[in-house]
Amino acid sequence: MSRIVLAYSGGLDTSVLLKKLILAGNEVVAMTADLGESDGVAGEGAAAELEKVKAKAIALGAYDAVVIDARERFVNGYVLPALGANALYEGVYPLSAALSRPLIGALLVEVAHQYDADAVAHGCTGKGNDQVRIELAVRSLDPSLTVRAPLREQPLSRPDAIAFAAEHGIPIAHSAAKPYSVDANLWGRSIEAGVLEDPWTGPPEDAYAWTASTNVQPVKPDEVIIHFEQGVPSLDGVTGAALVAKMNALAGVHGIGRIDLVEDRVIGVKSREVYEAPAATVIIAAHKALERLVLTRDELRFKAGCDQKYSELVYDGLWMSPLRDALDAFNASFAARLTGDVRVQLFHGAVTTTGVRSSFALYDEKLATYGAGDAFDHHAADGFIRLYGLPLDRMAAIRSLDYVASPLRSG
Secondary structure (H helix, E strand, C coil): CEEEEECCCCHHHHHHHHHHHHHHEEEEEEEEEECCHHHHHCCCHHHHHHHHHHHHHHHHHCCEEEEEHHHHHHHHHHHHHHHCCCCCCCECCCCCHHHHHHHHHHHHHHHHHHHHCCCCEECCCCCHHHHHHHHHHHHHHCCCCEEECCCHHHHCCHHHHHHHHHHCCCCCCCCCCCCEEEEECCEEEEECCHHCCCCCCCCCHHHHCCCCCCHCCCCCCEEEEEEEEECEHHHHHHHHHHHHHHHHHHHHCCCCCEEEEEEEECCEEEEEEEEEEEEHHHHHHHHHHHHHHHHCHHHHHHHHHHHHHHHHHHHHHCCHHHHHHHHHHHHHHHHCCCCCCEEEEECCCCEEEEEECCCCCCCHHHHHHHCCCCCCCCCCHHHHHHHHHCCCCHHHHHHHHHHCHHHHHCC
């Protein structure tokens, strides 16, 4: 008999997996990480819901079940470093699920040590991204642990999983009419499967839970001021997980954060994914606006490439890589200057920056203005353009020689 720690969400896949592992004669510890799935909307009753997940695992025959409140650890240790890199995979997806997987891997290892387990398990399939992310995290922390992936060992279609659940009395929220696979944490909500697998089919409104549809959004915009202190955001003094939950609610009512993306998975296939990320959308936009005010042109240009690479590392499951650590150090080198305020407008699915200020601002109104207070030396531009264009002058001269010596001219 093997003792296994299972990453358990209480959903269809992990509930079926829990039962299958138990029926195979294993002692299974169900580990549920509270990453703010309920806090994405309001947080009301979140603790009660997690207790239901724990009770469900016990009722299904788990050896034990544990719930770990990892919300602050998730935001401080994973979300904030990613925010420093404006992490958006393929320029769109704020990596909500991808950021949570290395933390889940770390928690699996910690619980396995507590229960003297010799294996950990997850409910990822053989063509998903999360198997890579979780297993690399576990291997980097404790290579001696066996990592089980039963849904990779014996693939199970969603209809078959629903049928298995019905046969063994496993309560689920899925149905043949609404077979979505949903994953959520404070930084975002992922929805896939069912009708969403056809990229031509628009997402049904019932796929969304955090963002309001256009017909119920407010008729007037809201404006909020996000303060950054050395790159760490706050709103009215609220920081950390509470800030993200609050921003999810504020932006969600305006329908902000809906993402529909055909993305490139780690294993090489394309996948249609639908996301809701109200807080991430707003906070990343505000962070970028502050960067544009306080960082130099060269810093911004170089950082853009680094940010893209950072996003790829996170998506590809390489959170533990030395390069990601190095990029964190790069971002930390100018974090002190990322102190200031960004005013944003929330309205009809869009976040718009309407103001930005900082004591570290590189913007100088006297140099930028076209008004009476203009302090810019316009005559200096003549010499600048002459020097700046010297390479072009030389290239023009070479082109004229090429033109004269052209075989087409000789005849």
